[in-house]
Amino acid sequence: MASGTRIWTVGHGTASADDFVELLIAAGIGTVVDVRRYPGSRRHPHFGGDAMAAWLAAAGLDYRWMEALGGRRRVRTESPNVALRNLQFRAYADHMSSSEFTAAVDELLHVAGGSPSAVMCSESVWWRCHRRLLADHLVLVAGVEVAHVFHDGRIAAHPVTPSARRVARGVVYDAV
Numbered sequence: 281m282a283s284g285t286r287i288w289t290v291g292h293g294t295a296s297a298d299d300f301v302e303l304l305i306a307a308g309i310g311t312v313v314d315v316r317r318y319p320g321s322r323r324h325p326h327f328g329g330d331a332m333a334a335w336l337a338a339a340g341l342d343y344r345w346m347e348a349l350g351g352r353r354r355v356r357t358e359s360p361n362v363a364l365r366n367l368q369f370r371a372y373a374d375h376m377s378s379s380e381f382t383a384a385v386d387e388l389l390h391v392a393g394g395s396p397s398a399v400m401c402s403e404s405v406w407w408r409c410h411r412r413l414l415a416d417h418l419v420l421v422a423g424v425e426v427a428h429v430f431h432d433g434r435i436a437a438h439p440v441t442p443s444a445r446r447v448a449r450g451v452v453y454d455a456v
Contacts, residue, residue: 293404317350
């Protein structure tokens, strides 16, 4: 367990680089952990991985890409995560039982232990993003406090998804 550790989540949405940096600094975040499987954006090229790493560094912030925590996964044929109707969420929940995911969470906890860290994806609101499921895992399995950063500066504690249940290998979404 990572008792005492806090991890934030944030979505870049349509923010400018300057506004995003301001938001991160106001929240006290020192490291952005990019949890997009493919760290790029056609609409907002300043959020491409390489570009973002450069302007975050210029602002004194660190950037890490963790592909293994990214979404866009495939649903398993015998998925136990039947309470998740959204197939993308179900696919990510299936991925959460993999050794690749577990190793990446361990790495994330190590990073967060050394610098206040936020996992970042493109979706502005956490409940429409795989960050929701990652946050469930961090709270239920790793014992981490998770907080979501909104673009208006609000910060809210993560409420665990009602259908989530801790099991030996992590989290399963089968409660109805």
